[in-house]
Amino acid sequence: MSTSGPAGGCMTMVRVLPERVTMPEQLPFTYVPNYVPDADALFARLREGLDWVHREGTPRLEYYANRHSVPYTYGRGMGRRTYEAQPWTADIQTFSDRLLEDYGDVLDVCFLNRYLNQRDHLGWHADDSPEMSDSRHIAVISLGVEREIWVRPRADREQVSRIRLGHGSLFLMHPGMQDTHEHRIPKAGFECGERISMTYRGYEEPGA
């Protein structure tokens, strides 16, 4: 993008991306602290404004949005469940646009999780359902209390990486990571309040 400078000359506008933290050992993800400009306000709007759903046996609240308003079936066996799409809100759109601008991927599904306290958690899994694109990034925006995400390769489940997800941060899972790695949000080892995550994925029509 370019625009006129004060003296009428041409000035290039450079978008400065936040600092990227490169993980050791070529791990297939990137951690970007302070990605969200006004994280406190976003946290409050999501917490108060969304119609959060608690499904029996799920140790957190959930909200599923899809820009195409299509349902999503997730899990296997007894854990299999279908989510009906809830409204695609202005805040969800804002970061879908920003992620497209910053990383070049259309991310048109957003799954939000709200962890009420240290006991709420999400078990080991990969986001590998056929409706979710594996050739695009999966982007997790974190708000509220700092919690850890754990990542392990399927080929060596003992080799766990633990990353602290700060308020307003972005955790970017690279294309292909869901084939080779699993991740989880474990219970916190300390008393804590709420955390909300917004997980953006790319939708792929089944059979397309």
Ligand SMILES: O=C(O)CCC(=O)C(=O)O
């Ligand atoms: O809450 C998080 O940070 C992780 C969310 C996640 O793994 C998922 O929605 O699949």
